[in-house]
Amino acid sequence: MKSGDSRPILVTGGGGFLGSAIVRLLREQDFSVRILCRRHYPELDPLDVLQLRGDVADRAVVDQAVRGCQTVFHVAAKAGLWGPRREYYATNVTGTKNVLHACRRFGVPRLIFTSSPSVVFNGCDLEGVDESVPYAVRQHAAYPATKALAEQAVLAANDRNLATIALRPHLIWGPGDNNILPRLFARARAGRLYRIGRGNPLIDLTYIDNAAEAHLLAADRLEPGSSISGRPYFIAQGQPVPLWDMVNRLLEAAELPPVTKSVPLPVAMVTGAVLEAFYALLRIPGEPRMTRFLARELSTSHWYNLEAARRDLGYSPRVDLEEGLRRLAASLKARNPRSTEVVGRSERIDV
Numbered sequence: 001m002k003s004g005d006s007r008p009i010l011v012t013g014g015g016g017f018l019g020s021a022i023v024r025l026l027r028e029q030d031f032s033v034r035i036l037c038r039r040h041y042p043e044l045d046p047l048d049v050l051q052l053r054g055d056v057a058d059r060a061v062v063d064q065a066v067r068g069c070q071t072v073f074h075v076a077a078k079a080g081l082w083g084p085r086r087e088y089y090a091t092n093v094t095g096t097k098n099v100l101h102a103c104r105r106f107g108v109p110r111l112i113f114t115s116s117p118s119v120v121f122n123g124c125d126l127e128g129v130d131e132s133v134p135y136a137v138r139q140h141a142a143y144p145a146t147k148a149l150a151e152q153a154v155l156a157a158n159d160r161n162l163a164t165i166a167l168r169p170h171l172i173w174g175p176g177d178n179n180i181l182p183r184l185f186a187r188a189r190a191g192r193l194y195r196i197g198r199g200n201p202l203i204d205l206t207y208i209d210n211a212a213e214a215h216l217l218a219a220d221r222l223e224p225g226s227s228i229s230g231r232p233y234f235i236a237q238g239q240p241v242p243l244w245d246m247v248n249r250l251l252e253a254a255e256l257p258p259v260t261k262s263v264p265l266p267v268a269m270v271t272g273a274v275l276e277a278f279y280a281l282l283r284i285p286g287e288p289r290m291t292r293f294l295a296r297e298l299s300t301s302h303w304y305n306l307e308a309a310r311r312d313l314g315y316s317p318r319v320d321l322e323e324g325l326r327r328l329a330a331s332l333k334a335r336n337p338r339s340t341e342v343v344g345r346s347e348r349i350d351v
Contacts, residue, residue, distance in 0.1 A: 001031075001071045001110060001219040008032040010069045012056055012099065013076030014049070015041035017178050018114065018169070021212035022073055023049055029216075036065040036076065056095030059102075066102035071110040071219055074099045074154075077147065079179060081294050082279065082287040085142040092146035093153070100157045100164075108162065110222045112215055113154040115166040117234060117304060118144035123296045127202065130305040131232050141293040151232065158230030163222045167214055169235040170304065173250075174208035174324055175331030181250065188256045192289060195244055195262035196298040203243045204236040204303035207324040210317040211235060217313045228312050234304035237317050243298065246321075253329040268295035 001009070009026055013019040014035025020043075026033050027047045034050035035041075041051065054061030056076050066072060078091040096113070103111050120126065121144060122136040135152070139145035151166045158164040173180055187193040214235045221228055248258040263271075272295050275288035309315040319327070 001216075001222070005070045006032065007068060007070035008034045008050070009071045009073070010034050010036065010065055011073045011075060012036045012062075012065070012095075013114075014073075015039070015044060015051070016075065017176055017208065018172055018211055019073075019075040020044065020176075021208050022075065022215050023047065025212050025216055034065065034069070036062070055091075056098060057090040059098045062095070062098040063102045063105065066099065066108060067106045069106070069108050071112070072099060072103055072108055073112045073114070073215055073219070075114045075215075077114065077150075078143070080143055080287060081141055081291050082276065083142060085146070088142040088146040089149075092143075093149045096150040096153055100153065100162075103162055104157075109224055110219060111154065111157075111162060111164045112218050112222065113151065113164065113166045114215070115151040115154075115168045115232060116144065116147050117168045117170045117302065119148035119151055119168070121297070121302065123300070125201070125301040127301050127303060128305050131234060131308055140296060141291065144293075155230050155232065160224050163224045163226060163229035165218050165222050165228055165230070166232040167218060167235050168232055168304075169206040169211040169214065170302070171203065171205040171236075172208055172211045173205055173328075175328055176208065181254075181328075184247065184250060185254050185256060187289075188251055188254075188259065193247075193259045193261070194268075195259055196268045196295055197265040198262070199299065200242040200244050201299065201301040202240040202303055203246065203301065204238070204240045205246070205321075206236045207317065207319045207321075209319050210237065213318065214309065214313065214315050217315055221313060231308075231312075233309045233313060233315075234306060235309055235315065236304055236306060237321060238306050239317075239321050240301075240303040241321065249321075249325055250328070253325050254332055265295060265299050268299075271295075 009031050011019050011023050014023045015037040023033055036052045052065050078088050120133050135148050154164045154166055269292055272290045272292040279288050
């Protein structure tokens, strides 16, 4: 990625939480930027960003967005814990294949793909593992299953003409979060937040600014034939913390009481299975309050060895947990001094 190249950079999902953070960093470096999203984002208008509206599952729309670009950040995805597999497949797999096709058709040399550590999550503890850990043989939800397929397609596409890389940022959070924090705060406020099991497993997270910077670091070093091309990289804070301690710190930032109630893991698993069957049978929109995937996530350790990202990308998280929590608390108070109900728009696409 060259600052002297006048061709634009495309960010799919550029209006979402991570996508917009990448867009802002690119504009700070004076790159020409266009985004592909499902709706217009007026908050990006002052940045002079070309906003193209459409679905990444539509090949013609993707072709139009990619044409003439020097680099593509493919961030758009359908995230979530529950829902019809076909919807996840359309966005996460078909959409990714459309981006790859367009990059080849129009000679784009660099593609940075936003993946997820969930592609290797097998329902058991993952403690300090590196990128050699295999993909999970059995996926427990449509999101990780389709992200794994998409990541494999991206890495397999790497060749002498198109350099690809997959970044796996873990549990992105911070001001503007439209996924994790709004749901956490809503459940706490409704009295429906429970610890799962008796343990307090270690997890790692990724502050939003660190996640965005990792993407630009990767783009700066990515070229056809480079040592990082065709490879995945875990991205996180590098500060594993006990899960429920972190949850309580986040609740404290929102001026909410700590979680005190708990549910045994077997009960959570059975509840998740029943709710999943109930939602599927009655075709209820939205997500169940508990799923088996969520129960496993909340009862296992998942933190990663970041040595490869540090060595190959020059990645070093600039915002640590304490500073991130200070920024979050300040942001929540600034948005609405009387309520912390809204952290960001609740969206399932364009993350």
